[in-house]
Amino acid sequence: MTFSLIGRCARTGQFGAAATTSSLAVGARVHAVAPGVGAVLTQHRTDPRLGPRGIAL
Incomplete structure (x- = not known):
């Protein structure tokens, strides 16, 4: 099972992302x-x- 979270700061407009799963080193693959x-x-x-590709859209 994978849990993913994206957040955006209303004040600065900056984005942050976090993910966790049973697979090692998943952070190298899932964040854009x-x-x-x-x-x-x-x-x-x-x-x-x-x-x-998702970012490009």
Whole structure:
């Protein structure tokens, strides 16, 4: 099971993201954050290209 959370600061507009799962080193695969754009979190077993694609959309 994977738990994911994205937050945005109302004052600064900055984004933050966190994820946890049973897979080791999941943080290298699931986070995609772009300043002034947004954040995307994919799930545990995923294609690492999906985060940047989500940001591009």
